[in-house]
Amino acid sequence: MSTTETAQLVDGSGLAARTVEETAARAAEIARRTGTSPCLATALVGEDPASVTYVRMKRARCAKAGIRSRHIALPATTTTAELVGVLKGLSDDPGVHGILLQHPCGPHIDERAAFEAIAPEKDVDxxxxxxxxxxxxxxxxxxxxxxxxxxxxxxxxxxxxxxKHAVVVGRSAILGKPAGMLLLAKDATVTYCHSRTVDLPAFVREADVVVAAVGRPRLIRGEDIKPGAVVIDAGYNPGNVGDVDFTTARTRARLITPVPGGVGPMTIAVLLAQTVEAAARQLGVEHS
Amino acid sequence: MSTTETAQLVDGSGLAARTVEETAARAAEIARRTGTSPCLATALVGEDPASVTYVRMKRARCAKAGIRSRHIALPATTTTAELVGVLKGLSDDPGVHGILLQHPCGPHIDERAAFEAIAPEKDVDxxxxxxxxxxxxxxxxxxxxxxxxxxxxxxxxxxxxxxKHAVVVGRSAILGKPAGMLLLAKDATVTYCHSRTVDLPAFVREADVVVAAVGRPRLIRGEDIKPGAVVIDAGYNPGNVGDVDFTTARTRARLITPVPGGVGPMTIAVLLAQTVEAAARQLGVEHS
Structure with a gap:
């Protein structure tokens, strides 16, 4: 492959827009058939500015898709037991179809205990x-x-x-680990790399699919991408920089996600889609 | 490394015996301090001869370690709902500290539903x-x-x-997948290979640690073992044959588990150890 060739760009913004459009249509159908719009409850402990922004953005997207949202703003002093109580209440509330606990919640909260207070059928995150x-x-x-x-x-x-050999770089509970499991379920041979991996480039060079999910700017060098590989960059670092050195990687990959406009927009789209799916199941609306 | 050198053999039988000895001492201490011996409940649906043998073996080992066992033999016609009821009953029974559902339970049982009826604090399997x-x-x-x-x-x-690069061959719910997760938790770089992996030998050749957990006799050839690697063979096939070609592999590995006497004996040892640990927690006995 000549280095003058460049990879096809994954249009995450486009797919996210289509996903949200389908989700909005389904939300409207649910409202028409049941008189109830899907409802996402968002909970936030404290007032971390980034978290406040994320929640606001998610709620705005909900509104545009015909999904109601109900926000529970909790003081920074909230205890784990209090948070668990709030989430259990939302789990039991038939007017709430999906629950999002914005996290991290702060060091004084046992996040696992909080997450487990969310009913599985409402765990749209x-x-x-x-x-x-x-x-x-x-x-x-x-x-x-x-x-x-x-x-x-x-x-x-x-x-x-x-x-195919999929190399996942990162092993976080909500990104790297589940991404690897989903790839394994699709019969990929999956390698988990992380901060303790010795010679990360050697693993990247063997990958048919690279998923970068670690949050370190340009950790993955373009020259290590196998020619013809698929590169998914789920990293997001200050200055719109991903975990992959995009400029070089695109000369070797056959398909690559840009940052921004690649993986990022899909995250909220999936949240909305799952909220509407949860509502459909709880309200007994079949997919038409 | 010359091919006349041979690997150190992992003495699984020896470690299992020591583990059971420690477990028995702890069971005795619990009985002395609380008047109650640890109790494992075993449940079996139907009368599959291999399953009957496994349960009998596990109960015999319990008895030798001072762990009581209570066996629930259920007819082959037992429904999922009935099995769930039995397991919930055992979960709620303060006289039972650990629960083992012998599986597979047969195609008519929703095994996941049955497993989830086991209280986490009694899930010693x-x-x-x-x-x-x-x-x-x-x-x-x-x-x-x-x-x-x-x-x-x-x-x-x-x-x-x-x-280190650990290659896990197999992705079952109770062996390959959790083994990979435990290795990842110890900061290994972990690759999951399986039946759909293309060129398994190429992955094995890169492994510092190989965990074979697939149940196919001598699937892993000795000549593919990297010199100095650690080879863990969790396969058990008719005729005391593992998933690794032992004769050749031992000329290249630095440490290897034999079959039998390697991984096998440890399985029951861990079951017993976890039963006693569960009893200690439920009875409020600190480790002395």
């Missing part, structure tokens, strides 16, 4: 043990939103995964 | 979503017994895992 196990064993349940968005992108671009 | 997530995220909980046994063997032989 895919953070519970139930959802992780569902992703790992292909059993019924929701997916973590960013890994779910990655899988939708790969499917939209007809990327064959069976028998 | 490590089959629930809670236990899988605990293994995946290093959170509190029990481990699946065979992967747990593998990790104890690696620790007993001071096998350094951080930064």
């Amino acid at each position: 895919g953070v519970t043990m139930h959802s992780f196990t569902a992703m790992s064993f292909s059993s019924p349940g929701f997916v973590s939103c960013t890994p779910g968005g990655i899988m939708r992108l790969l499917e939209a671009y007809d990327v064959e995964l069976a028998g | 490590g089959v629930t979503m809670h236990s899988f997530t605990a293994m995946s995220f290093s959170s509190p909980g029990f481990v699946s017994c065979t992967p747990g046994g593998i990790m104890r063997l690696l620790e007993a032989y001071d096998v350094e895992l951080a930064g």
Whole structure:
């Protein structure tokens, strides 16, 4: 492959827009048939500016898609027990179809305990043990939103995964680990690399599919991308920089996600889609 | 490395015996301090001869270690709902500290539903979503017994895992997948290979640690073992044959598990150890 060739760009913004459009149509159908719009409850502990912005953005997207949202703003002093109580209340509330706990919640909160207070059928952000196990064993349940968005992108671009070597760089609970499990479920041979991996470039050079999910700017060098590989950059670092050195990588990959406009927009799209799916199931509306 | 050198053999039988000895001492201490011996409930649906033998063997080992067992033999016609009822009853029974559902349960049983009826604190066989997530995220909980046994063997032989490349061949819910997660938690770079992997030998050749967990006799050829690698054979096939071609592999590995006497004995040892640990926690007995 000549270095003057460049990879096809994955249009994450476009797929996200189509996903949201379909989701909005389904939300409207649910409202028409049941008199109830899907409802996402968002909970936030404290007032971290980035978290406040994320929640506001998610709620604005909900509104545009015909999804109601209900925000629970909790003081920074909220205890784990209080947060668990709030989330259990939302889990029991038939007027709420999906629950999003914005995280990180702060060091004084036992996040795992909080997540587990979310009923599996309302876990539209895919953070519970139930959802992780569902992703790992292909059993019924929701997916973590960013890994779910990655899988939708790969499917939209007809990327064959069976028998391919997928290298996931990163092993976080909501991104790297579930992404690897979803790729494994599609019959890829999956390698998890991380901060303790010795000679990361050697692994990247063997990858048919690279998923970068670590949050370190340009950690993955373009010259290590195998010619013809598919590169999914889920990293997002200050200055619109991903985990992959895009400029060089695009001269070697056959398909690559830009940052921004690649994986990023899919995360919220999956959140909205799963909220509407949760509402449809809870309200007994079949997919028409 | 000359081919006349041979690997050190992992003495799984010896470590298992020591583990059971420690477990028996702890069971005796619990009985002395509380008046109650640890109790494992075993449940079996139907009368599959192999399953009957496995349960009998496990109960006999319990008895030798001072662990009581209570067996629930259910007819082959038992429904999922009935099995769930039995397991919930055992979960609620303060006289039972650990629960083992012998599986496979037969095609008419929803095994996942049955497993989830086991309370996490009594899941000494490590089959629930809670236990899988605990293994995946290093959170509190029990481990699946065979992967747990593998990790104890690696620790007993001071096998350094951080930064090493561990190749797990197999991706079953109770063996391959959790083994990979436990290795990842120890900072290994982990690759999952399986039946759809293209060129398995190429992956094996790169492995510092090979975990064979697939149940295909001598699938892994000795000549593909990297000189100096650690080889863990969790396969068990008719005729005492593992998943690794032992004769050749031992000329290249530095440490290798024999079949039998390697991984196998550790599985029951971990089951017993976790049963006693569960009893200690439920009865409020601190480790002395």
